[in-house]
Amino acid sequence: MNPKLPSRSLTALLAAQLLLSACSATARPPLLPAPQWPDPQPLAWSPPVAPPARPQFQAPSASHCARPIQTREVPGQGMQNAPVDRRRGSAPAGARREEAETAVAGPPATPALTPSPAGAPRPAAASEALAKAGGSSGAADRIRDSRAAPPLSPQAVMPQPAPRPAEAVTAGMVDDNVAFGEYLAFRGRTQVAHRPRDVHERYLLEVRDSAGHAVADAEVAVQAANGAATWARTDTGGRVWLHPRAFDGDDTRLYDVSVRKQGQLAHGILRRGQKSALEVVLPQQPGAAQRARLDLVFLIDATGSMADEIHKLKTSLRSIANEVARLPSQPDLCFGLVAYRDRGDAFVLRSHDFTNDLGAFQGVLDALQAGGGGDYPEAMNEAFHETVHALSWRGEGTTRLVLLLADAPPHLDYGGPYYDDDMLAALGKGIKVFSVGASGLDRQGEYIQRQIAQYTGGRFVFLTYADAQRPSSGPGRETVHDVSHYSVDTLDRLIVRLVGDELGRL
Numbered sequence: 333m334n335p336k337l338p339s340r341s342l343t344a345l346l347a348a349q350l351l352l353s354a355c356s357a358t359a360r361p362p363l364l365p366a367p368q369w370p371d372p373q374p375l376a377w378s379p380p381v382a383p384p385a386r387p388q389f390q391a392p393s394a395s396h397c398a399r400p401i402q403t404r405e406v407p408g409q410g411m412q413n414a415p416v417d418r419r420r421g422s423a424p425a426g427a428r429r430e431e432a433e434t435a436v437a438g439p440p441a442t443p444a445l446t447p448s449p450a451g452a453p454r455p456a457a458a459s460e461a462l463a464k465a466g467g468s469s470g471a472a473d474r475i476r477d478s479r480a481a482p483p484l485s486p487q488a489v490m491p492q493p494a495p496r497p498a499e500a501v502t503a504g505m506v507d508d509n510v511a512f513g514e515y516l517a518f519r520g521r522t523q524v525a526h527r528p529r530d531v532h533e534r535y536l537l538e539v540r541d542s543a544g545h546a547v548a549d550a551e552v553a554v555q556a557a558n559g560a561a562t563w564a565r566t567d568t569g570g571r572v573w574l575h576p577r578a579f580d581g582d583d584t585r586l587y588d589v590s591v592r593k594q595g596q597l598a599h600g601i602l603r604r605g606q607k608s609a610l611e612v613v614l615p616q617q618p619g620a621a622q623r624a625r626l627d628l629v630f631l632i633d634a635t636g637s638m639a640d641e642i643h644k645l646k647t648s649l650r651s652i653a654n655e656v657a658r659l660p661s662q663p664d665l666c667f668g669l670v671a672y673r674d675r676g677d678a679f680v681l682r683s684h685d686f687t688n689d690l691g692a693f694q695g696v697l698d699a700l701q702a703g704g705g706g707d708y709p710e711a712m713n714e715a716f717h718e719t720v721h722a723l724s725w726r727g728e729g730t731t732r733l734v735l736l737l738a739d740a741p742p743h744l745d746y747g748g749p750y751y752d753d754d755m756l757a758a759l760g761k762g763i764k765v766f767s768v769g770a771s772g773l774d775r776q777g778e779y780i781q782r783q784i785a786q787y788t789g790g791r792f793v794f795l796t797y798a799d800a801q802r803p804s805s806g807p808g809r810e811t812v813h814d815v816s817h818y819s820v821d822t823l824d825r826l827i828v829r830l831v832g833d834e835l836g837r838l
Contacts, residue, residue, distance in 0.1 A: 389757040391551070392725035392732065397627070397666035397686035401696055404685075404722065406714070410678040410704075501644050502796045502807035503768070503826050504818035508786040509573060511817070515786060518814050524776035525744055527752035530577035531787065535602060536609040539570045539591050541616045546570030548838060549729055549762055550593040550614065554602065556584040565762030567789055568731055568837040572759070575787070576604060579756065593617060594728070624661040624835050625730040627668070627686060630697070631719050633712070633738035633770070634671040634682075635705030641737055641770045641795075642702050648824040649697055653690050655828045661835045663731070667693045668723050669700075672715035675746070677704030681715045686724050705740075708774075712742035716784075717749040720758050731834050732763045735827065736784070739770035741777040751780065755787045766830055768823075769794040769813060771803035778813050791830065796820050 508515035516532060539547040552564040552572060560580035564572045576587065587602040591612045600612040632642065657665060666686040673679060684696050716736075725732055742751055758765060765788045767781035773794075782792045794815065798808030809820045821829070 389721060389760055391727070392730065392761055393727045394686070394724040395727065397688045397724065397726065399685075399687055401687045401689070401692050402685045403682065403696075404718075405682045406680040406718075408673065408675050408677040408680045408704075410676065500807045501641070501823040502809070502820050503793050503823040504796050504809075504811060504815065504820050505791050505793045505826060505830075506815045506818050507791045508782055509789065514816070515782070518782070519779070522775060522779050522814065524779050526776065526779055526783065527744070527750050529575070529752050529755075529783070529787065531575045533575065533577050533604070535574045535576070535604075535607075537564075537566070537572050537574055537589065537600075537602075538609060538611045539566050539593075539614060540611065541614050543616050545616075546837065547591075547593055547614055547617065548731075550591050553590045555588050555590070556580055556582070556586070558582055558584060560584065562756065563760030565760065567762070567764065568834050571789075573787075573789060574602065576602075578787070622729060624663040624838050625666075625726055626656070626663040626831065626835065627666045627726055627730055627732045628656075628831070629668040629670060629686075629719055629723065629734045631670045631715060631734050631736045631738075632672070632700070633710055633740060634700055634702055635673050635677070635710055635740070636702050637705060637739055637772055638737075638770060639702040641739075642700060644823070645737070646694075646697055646700075649694055650690070652824050652827055655824075656831050659828075659832050659835055661838060663835055664688075665690075666726065668719075669693070669696060670715050670719045670723075671700055672711045673704045674706060674710045674743070676706050680711050681718055683715075683718050683722060686726075708740050709743040710738070710740045711746075712736075712738060712740075712780075713744075713746065713749050713751050713754075716742075716751050717754050720754045720761065720763060725761060725763070730762075731838075732761065733831065733834065734758075734763060734765045734790075735768060736765055736781065737768045737770060738777065738781070739772040741774070741780050751784060755784045758784075758788050764788050764790040764834070766790045766827075767792050771795055771797070773813075775814070793823075793826060793830075795823070 508518075512534070537552065539550045539552075541547055546566075546568075547570045548566055548568045550566045550570070552566065553561065554564070554574055554576075555561040558580070560582065562574070562579040564574065566572050574589075576584065585604050587604075589600040589602050589610060589612060591598050591600070591614060593614055594617055596615045596617065598612050598614045600610050602610050630645070632638070632645070634642065653665065653667070656663065666688055667690065668686045669684040670681060671683075672681040684693070687693055719734060744750075755765070765784050767785040767790065769778055769781055769792070773781070778792075778794075784790075785792045792815070794811050794813045795803070796807070796809050796811045797803050797805050798810065799805035800810035800812045807822075811818075
């Protein structure tokens with residue numbers, strides 16, 4: 333048998349090899365390995381190569397919020413030694429009475445239980461206790477629900493001024509992603525302590541189906557060959573802003589962008605320095621349109637200076653909920669509440685998981701009292717971490733919003749968690765934050781609130797007054813914040829409008 337091929341056969345073989353080589357050259361090169369999408373629907377998903385500081389979070393997965401209110405509390409120094417009733421997971425009545433009596437008698441004289449004056453160091457023994465109280469889990473955590481006997485209202489550890497009678501609260505709003513140049517100018521001229529994340533370079537990712545419709549709440553993984561990665565979920569308009577320098581310290585030029593929704597998967601390549609937008613097309617989504625679902629969390633600074641704002645929120649919550657329910661999309665509503673103070677107070681944070689029982693939720697909000705605080709910064713980091721990671725956010729197809737109401741910045745000296753890590757995680761879970769600056773918010777607080785809102789795709793809202801320098805002057809159009817070109821409305825109407833804008837794009 334002749335081992336050599338005939339010349340015609342050899343020629344044909346060489347031609348076939350050349351044709352295969354040409355086809356391979358025109359195919360899309362495997363720049364990056366495809367992300368690993370575990371089956372079934374994952375609670376967490378990771379890039380093929382773990383980056384040095386990969387965000388740790390679970391994707392939203394709750395199926396409903398038809399549950400009694402469940403409360404988790406992280407006590408502060410003021411309740412550090414209070415026993416915990418493990419049968420119900422709540423503090424015994426004696427401990428609650430002690431907190432209520434403290435509000436009447438004023439703060440105790442013991443230095444370890446007294447909030448430190450602004451700028452004053454805390455006693456060494458107190459510092460050790462505060463370090464133990466800073467975590468989000470452990471023996472100090474308390475769980476209870478509405479089926480148990482209702483706890484006494486959380487009271488102040490300092491005497492409180494009586495809130496003003498209910499009156500209209502006016503507010504303005506800016507969208508720093510729309511006026512991005514003005515936002516960068518604000519950042520450039522504002523020199524305050526903050527957690528740096530570089531957002532100067534950004535790209536708009538738009539996800540559509542084959543019929544041209546925006547795809548909301550699609551999972552997005554952005555990955556580089558060096559292992560740097562970030563996660564996001566598209567908003568109700570099928571969009572998300574990507575900031576490579578916020579998660580990748582290298583001068584990477586190419587990123588693989590993977591998008592998934594309802595089992596459909598598509599890819600794109602983000603080339604930095606070229607187009608400012610990237611569109612990824614998914615196959616047309618199966619199934620009929622479902623009723624809009626909204627998870628709305630009130631993240632509230634509950635220290636003493638917030639009494640007026642909390643009072644107003646209590647009186648307007650039901651009207652806000654009713655107006656949102658009457659929006660054209662008639663959303664399926666879930667409400668959550670995370671209140672926070674500081675480590676020297678009776679509690680660091682008190683979170684109430686999602687429920688669809690508006691009456692019970694109103695009762696929880698009505699029980700919230702402003703108190704404590706001590707120094708100017710508060711435990712916003714811990715509360716924001718709780719909001720992003722510990723609440724039962726519903727899964728696919730949900731609009732997830734946080735209304736952050738605060739008049740002070742977070743502590744940056746507690747050693748974590750830090751708000752910038754959790755704003756990246758919030759983007760990965762599809763959580764938008766609307767930051768509301770209350771009266772007394774300084775330039776550092778404004779900077780940080782705008783950081784969180786801009787990165788997550790939300791907006792910065794700020795209270796306005798007849799005289800910006802005197803919040804007691806009543807509602808008006810003036811503000812001390814570094815903003816321009818804003819309209820003014822009452823706060824409750826503005827909240828409804830923001831929610832309506834989000835749901836209106838579905």
